[in-house]
Amino acid sequence: MTTMTHEELESRMLDLLEDICLLDSMAAVELLVSIEDEFGVSIAPTEVPRNEMNTVNLIIEQVEKRMA
Amino acid sequence: MSFYSDASFFVVLAVIICGAAILGLSGRSLRGYGFCASVVMLVCLFLREPTQGMWAAAFLALACGCAQALMSRPKSKLLFVTTLLLTIAPLVAVKVCGAMSVASIGFIGISYLTFRAVQVLVETHDGLIERMSLLDYLYFVAFFPTFTSGPIDRSRRFVEDLHATRSRDEYAGMLGRGILLILAGMVYKMVIAAVLYGQYNPTAFVSTVPFHNELVHQVKTAYVYGLYLFFDFAGYSMMAMGAGYCLGVRVPRNFRAPFAAIDIRDFWNRWHITLSWWLRDFVFMRLARTMVRHHVFKGKKARLRTSQVAMVANMLLMGAWHGLTADYLLYGLYHGVLLAAFEWWSKTKFYKRHHMGVCYRLVSWFVTMQLVFLGFALFSGQISLIVRGA
Structure with missing residues (x-):
């Protein structure tokens, strides 16, 4: 975290749903499947409200919570 | 007794709300x-x-x-x-x-x-x-x-x-909002929708009058029906939401200015929201997830194809849920294809470059509205009436 630049930090907090329209429903599906493949963590489509998983930081947080 | 239309329903509802208000305002569950x-x-x-x-x-x-x-x-x-x-x-x-x-x-x-x-x-x-x-x-x-x-x-x-334990003030706010929603919903459904319904007069295509006149009549019919459908259903939904609020339940909202939608995806986030989000969560996402897991589509277009197929299936199911008739199935298929086409369009360079511009948004809004009202004409059976003839 300490080596992160200001820009990187900001991009980690960008709202992927609203600000840059990156995370549509299909992207959300791909994200959940990739998390499953990479970390063995299964998150159901309605498990996390969209506003709790819409920035890179929040996604990391949700995965870490389930790996702990 | 029919809900939200018979006078007797509103009498019983008023009595129920009075009881709820007494309990709620005294801080009870x-x-x-x-x-x-x-x-x-x-x-x-x-x-x-x-x-x-x-x-x-x-x-x-x-x-x-x-x-x-x-x-x-x-x-x-x-x-x-x-x-x-x-x-x-x-x-x-x-x-x-x-x-x-x-x-x-x-x-x-x-x-x-x-x-x-x-x-x-x-x-x-x-x-x-x-x-x-x-x-x-x-x-x-x-x-x-x-x-x-x-x-x-x-x-x-x-x-x-x-x-949830609600304070007196919090419940009072919900009660006030609930009553307002019921009243506004009554105006939508019983005044505006009723007037529009009086204007709704679908007919088969008449070939004896000039084509232009007949076309204007058909377009007007489609618009009147679409507006009627909105005011009738949005009015009902507001009353249902209002009754829920009076009972301490924050019933989710079903419409969010659907005629301000600037593209077809935007429309489904504004029209019958609880249905389209239910289908998104329990049909689209799960179907797409299964297809991604099993690599049904491969190559560069895999992602686009997966979401397009899942969208068409999702909307076809929506049509079938309305009823297994040609009109409803076509309505579902129509919206599925529109969403799938938009999925492709939204990945084009042109879209990415222009979609925030005022001109693009205006044109896109206009085109979307015509497509939406054409969809209503399918839904209402107007199109099949025209195709079948008198």
Whole structure:
């Protein structure tokens, strides 16, 4: 975290749903499947409200919570 | 008694709201009261149709049994599939019988009841619902404000509302908002929609008058119908939401200025929201997830193709849910294809470069509205009337 630049930090907090329209429903599906493949963590489509998983930081947080 | 149209319904509703206001404003829980009110209302609903009432009771018993069984062994795939099929079977039977014009086990509200029951099953299997008391379950599926036509609430949110302790002020705010919503909904449904319905006059294409005049008449008919449909259903939804708020339940909103949508995806985030989001969460995303897991499509276009196929299937199901008739199925297919086409369009360089521009948004809004009203003409049967002729 300490080596992160200001820009990187900001991009980690960008709202992927609203600000840059990156995370549509299909992207959300791909994200959940990739998390499953990479970390063995299964998150159901309605498990996390969209506003709790819409920035890179929040996604990391949700995965870490389930790996702990 | 018909909900949200008979005078007797509003009289009983007013009495129920008075009771809720007394309890709520004195800081008491409305859970037991609201449940009893729902039972009374459902008895009134089915009073004139006792056979329907019997089927409704049988369905509630079946759905409840399925949910309780799955909650005892939530991870069992076999039990999940069995309970899911059992819960969906009555609705499928009703739709198939409806298409063949055969009397069946249908009752008012079965479509929406099925949605709520299925959501509980899927989320139980997903491990999101660990337990739900019998009272909470029955109250959720039989909640009278949304019983006949939605909005489709979600059980975890609903149960949270039932068990929330609200201060006098907080409840007073909900009550005030609820009453306003009921009144505004009445204006939508009983004044504006009623006037529009008076103007609605679908006819087959008449070839004896000039083509231009006939075209104007048909376009006007489609617009009148679309506006009528909006004011009728949005009005109903506001009243249902309002009645829910008075009982301490924040029923989700069903419409968000749909005619301001600038593209077709935007439209489905504004029109019958609880239905389209339910389908997105429980059909589209799961279907797409299965296809991604099994690599059904490969190569550079895999992502686009997966989402397009899942979208068309999703919307076809939406059409079938309205009824197994050519009009509804075509309506579903039409919107599925539009969404799939937009999925491709939204990946083009042109879209990415221009989609925030004022000109693009204006043109896109105009085109979207024409497509939306053409969709309503399919839905209402106007198109098939034109195709079939008089």
